[in-house]
Amino acid sequence: MDTQPPSTDLSAVILAGGKSSRMGKAKALLPFDGKPLITHLVNRLAQRFADIVVVAAPDQTLPALPVTVVSDEVAHQGPVGGICYGLQAIRGTAAFVTSCDVAFLQLPFIEYLTSLLKNYDVVVPFWQERLQPLHAVYRHSVIPRLQEQLAHKRLRPIFLYDTVPTRKVSPEEIKRFDPEGLSFLNMNTEADYQDALARWRTLYPPVSCTVELFGVARLKANTTQFPLILPTEATLEDALAALAAACPQLVGPVLSSDEAGYPTLLSGYACNINGKLFIKDAHTPIQAGDSLLILSSDAGG
Numbered sequence: 001m002d003t004q005p006p007s008t009d010l011s012a013v014i015l016a017g018g019k020s021s022r023m024g025k026a027k028a029l030l031p032f033d034g035k036p037l038i039t040h041l042v043n044r045l046a047q048r049f050a051d052i053v054v055v056a057a058p059d060q061t062l063p064a065l066p067v068t069v070v071s072d073e074v075a076h077q078g079p080v081g082g083i084c085y086g087l088q089a090i091r092g093t094a095a096f097v098t099s100c101d102v103a104f105l106q107l108p109f110i111e112y113l114t115s116l117l118k119n120y121d122v123v124v125p126f127w128q129e130r131l132q133p134l135h136a137v138y139r140h141s142v143i144p145r146l147q148e149q150l151a152h153k154r155l156r157p158i159f160l161y162d163t164v165p166t167r168k169v170s171p172e173e174i175k176r177f178d179p180e181g182l183s184f185l186n187m188n189t190e191a192d193y194q195d196a197l198a199r200w201r202t203l204y205p206p207v208s209c210t211v212e213l214f215g216v217a218r219l220k221a222n223t224t225q226f227p228l229i230l231p232t233e234a235t236l237e238d239a240l241a242a243l244a245a246a247c248p249q250l251v252g253p254v255l256s257s258d259e260a261g262y263p264t265l266l267s268g269y270a271c272n273i274n275g276k277l278f279i280k281d282a283h284t285p286i287q288a289g290d291s292l293l294i295l296s297s298d299a300g301g
Contacts, residue, residue: 009093010114012049013086014041015079015134016100017057017072027101028062030193032200033231036063038100043233043283045098048107051091054100055082064261066283078155079134084146087138099134101187103196104203109177113137113169121164125174127184133157135183204232207288211243215296217254217269221247230286236271237262237282239292254294258282269296 016028016038028038038054042065045052052067062069070089072081083097094117096110116123117137124136134157145163149155161168174181187193207230213221228242240263244255251263258264262282265271272278272293273286286292 006046006048006050007092007114008050010049010137011051011053011090011092011095012045013053013055013083013090013095013097014038014045014067014100015055015082015086015097016062017055017060017082018099018101026060027187028056028060030101030187032103032197033204033206033233035231037103039063039065040103040233041098041100041105042067043235044105044107045096046283047285048110049092049096053086053089053095055086055089074150077150079157080146080149080155080160083133083138083157084143084150087140087143087146090140092140094137094139096137097134099186102135102183102185103187103200104182104185106178106183109174109183112173112177116167116169119165120167122161122166123169124161124166125169125184127171127174127181131158131161131168132184134186200232206230207232207234207286209234209239209286209288209290209292211239211292211294213294217250217294217296220249220253222249223247234286235282236279236284236286236292239286240264240282243294254296265294269294271295 029036032040042052054067054069056062056069056071058071068089070085073085074081086097087095096114098105113123114137121139121142122136125132142160142164145160149159185196187196209230210225210227212225218224226243226246228239230238230242240255244251244263254266254269255263256266270278272295274291275293
């Protein structure tokens with residue numbers, strides 16, 4: 001399990017306010033493993049960034065997320081507007097910026113991009129004969145340049161790169177971390193979405209784990225354990241939701257819901273993973289083969 005703490009100096013920005021005209025439905029809400037894609041993106045980026053900003057269209061529907069949501073101040077200003085408004089809302093000195101329709105973010109590659117920022121204002125990959133402005137890192141200090149572009153309706157991010165120190169990351173560098181360029185596979189059509197789903201199922205098989213019950217939880221369930229099949233990149237929240245579905249009699253006596261409606265353990269109950277570590281954070285990743293122990297004070301937990 002990855003224990004590297006998220007960065008507090010750098011932020012992440014997800015642009016979610018596009019029209020999705022060719023897709024015909026909101027890309028941010030496309031289901032992957034039973035969750036909206038944007039939920040997966042936020043969970044993945046939260047492993048590296050303590051501060052995440054989502055730039056949405058006015059009145060856009062999004063699931064409950066541990067992020068700051070801001071809206072485009074002026075409609076139809078494209079990626080430059082989204083990047084500008086996202087950077088204005090971050091707490092860090094710079095941000096990794098991505099779109100909401102990229103399902104295969106590669107954290108080691110993102111870390112490499114951020115590591116190159118020291119002497120530059122922008123770090124942007126060059127892949128398949130074009131720059132990739134929505135998988136790039138931008139300093140907070142470029143906001144005035146972006147505002148100037150917006151004022152002159154220069155709505156392509158690449159216009160920024162000629163005005164500030166910019167590090168262009170070559171395909172050879174990219175292939176060290178992402179040989180197939182999965183980082184840049186976005187979805188514009190239903191066919192793209194179906195292809196991404198097929199690739200997702202291959203790359204991210206379901207996670208099998210076991211929940212063992214002790215004390216009151218065991219008495220209420222009338223069994224000692226439940227095998228669970230969880231989605232890829234599953235978290236404690238996913239495991240508790242699956243447990244509630246598999247054993248409804250635990251809902252109320254042992255499991256409750258938080259303000260957002262997600263399952264949580266009631267006070268007096270604890271979760272231990274593999275007999276080694278007690279966990280409380282709902283976003284703690286669950287790995288294949290993990291054993292989750294649900295304990296109460298009756299069992300000495």
